[in-house]
Amino acid sequence: MNQLKLPIDLAIDIPENHLVKVVNRAIERMNLENFIFTGFIKNMEISFKARFIQKAPIKVAVDSTCKEYKRASASFLKLEATSISDMRLINKVANNYQKTIGDNENEYNYANDIRNKFNKIYNVPAMKKNENFYILTTEKVNEEEEEIEGLDSDKVLGVAQVNDTPEETTCELKYLQVDPATNYRAKERKYRGAGEAIWKSIEKLFPKNIFLKYDNKALGFYLNQNFEGFTMDKLIHEHNPEVVDIQA
Secondary structure: OOOOOOOOOOOHHOOOOOHHHHHHHHOOOOHHHHHHHHHHHHHHHOHHHHHEEEEEEEEOOOOOOOOOOOEOOOOOOOEOOOOOOHHHHHHHHHHHHHHHHOOOOOOHHHHHHHHHHHHHHHHHHHOOOOOEEEEEEOOOOOOOOOOOOOOOHHHHHEEEEEOOOOOOOEEEEEEEEEOOOOOOOOOOEEEEEEHHHHHHHHHOOOOEEEEEEOHHHHHHHHHHOOEEOOOEEEEEEEEOOOOOHHHH
């Protein structure tokens, strides 16, 4: 059979002083690791698209006994569902919360539901309609930066999803999940007030009536935030015109 026979090393047929070998030797002497990695990062949009909304008041324990607390603040940020870095962040947060919950049947990780929706939108951007995603973090954030770098999933105190159609008079607080290590059922809480900080930020961000499908375990929290019965499984919070709005 007339088969093409190629030498084991194609270089043997190329003259030693050929331009191809000259260029190849020059490239082999170069350290391209940083160049390639930098280009990869740029193409993969490693910089976070999260955007600072406002500072929110919380309380932090003064020592490891978690018996006394002092005033502090956390950053309320909006995530971008089309950013790979924001997607990775929400994935890590959901995993962290799940590790804390473990096999505890009394806890449900709503961060998993947020992660699933976030990932669907990332993979199919056309799916995004009116979903808005937020986190509360103890990360020190430069409020002037358009794109926030280096967010640490271990510092995220809570996550939330709000579904809103601007022209409608109501919006839905779809999920609000506080880090299980700091919620009211935790034995030693380094932080307090994360859930209220997230809610108060959302209330200012969406100056309209806000409804939600409530979990019985969180009913007391929402009633304390002036939610009222709407239907058998929903609560509604009527917009208070005295609350100072903030820009989305």
